Amino acid sequence: MNERLQELLDAVQRTASQVGGSAADAAYGMGKRAGELLSVAKLNIRIMDLKGAVSTALREVGEMIYATHTGTLTESEVLLAKLQEIDGLRQQIDRLEREIARLQGRGVPLLRGGRPERRRILPGMRPKAVRRKRKMEYTFAQYQESAQALRDRLGAFRPRCLLILGSGLGSLGNEVESPIAVPYEDVPHMKRSTAPDHAGRFVFGRLAGQDVAVMQGRLHTYEGWSFEDVSYPVRVLRLLGAETLVVTNAAGAVNTAFSAGDIMLITDHIKLFGVSPLCGPNLEEFGPRFPDMSHVYTPRLQDTAREAAEELSIPLRQGVYMYFPGPQYETPAEVRAARVLGADAVGMSTVPEAIVAAHCGMDVLGFTLCTNMGAGVLDQPLSSDEVLAAAATAGPQFSALVKACLARL
Secondary structure: OOHHHHHHHHHHHHHHHHHOOHHHHHHHHOOHHHHHHOOHHHHHHHHHHHHHHHHHHHHHHHHHHHHHHOOOOOOHHHHHHHHHHHHHHHHHHHHHHHHHHHHHHOOOOEOOOOOEOOOOOOOOOOOOOOOOOOOOOOOHHHHHHHHHHHHHHHOOOOOOEEEEEOOOOHHHHHHOEEEEEEEHHHOOOOOOOOOOOOOOEEEEEEEOOEEEEEEEOOOOHHHOOOHHHHHHHHHHHHHHOOOEEEEEEEEEEOOOOOOOOOEEEEEEEEEOOOOOOOOOOOOOOOOOOOOOOOOOOOHHHHHHHHHHHHHHOOOEEEEEEEEOOOOOOOOHHHHHHHHHHOOOEEEOOOHHHHHHHHHOOOEEEEEEEEEEEOEOOEOOOOOHHHHHHHHHHHHHHHHHHHHHHHHOO
């Protein structure tokens, strides 16, 4: 070891033994009361901030040590102060993690302001555990674990394109060459699809000359999953190398010029319900905190779809897709409101995945199969049987269009 570097480290060790853990103890005491007033979500955000500060400080320590190694003198007191800063930050992280464990372990429901909800226990009553729905915030390590599990199954194969197939459109996955099927439940941390006619599996292989990953069936928030759960596979496939998302859905037509059976190219979307799938601590590994959504659906791919449709003589509508949470179909009043807002079709999927794909820097191509007219457009009730029957009828033409677009990527 370099003599100057050894002298620096020895000086730091001597000073540290004299000072002890005073800096860490002081950091531990900071905000002791404040932690008790924060919600678990806020505590998690604070932990993420502190971990970021630790990473920055560790990088600075490394730069100091390397500078000393190359001949630039670093004061031992400066290095020691930085190490004590790291100790203090880690003490704060430990304290906050213990606080989260305490709050969750007690099963105490937290209000938005972070205060525990007090339940009145009358004489003769036994305290009853209260179940809290906890918002899942996936870590980058969890996404990596899921991606690695798929790598282990796929060998050298890497998909370039991810296809998410909507209701009644899953048959396209059966056309994949040299298929490797992976059920969703075999992927760590990924939720299962419970919607009708959704097989709930990945199919990897070749389709229309492209290396693809096909999702036969998707996840929906109406199944009880969060927006982050629904969009989870997009980030996993991005880690596997997917650069393009082709997303399809079956939806109700709002535009009165449309007809059941029409295929619509999605040019934009409207999402006014629920939180964003990007809520919570931002994962910089995927994208920025505040991503631009001006062109979620890639203009270049829209041009590709128009060219493919013209070549195949497939009439192609284009318009705006509006997201509704479901599982109930929209009311006639909601359909009228969607039309006023500029929507051409309404459905219960697609938008969460498209937002996350755009955040990840992926190109996005979206199609809607208008399986029915929206409520109130025609004087007849809506049913899932109607949706699946219409999708089955239009399936071959829809599949041909998607494959023609893939061949042009």
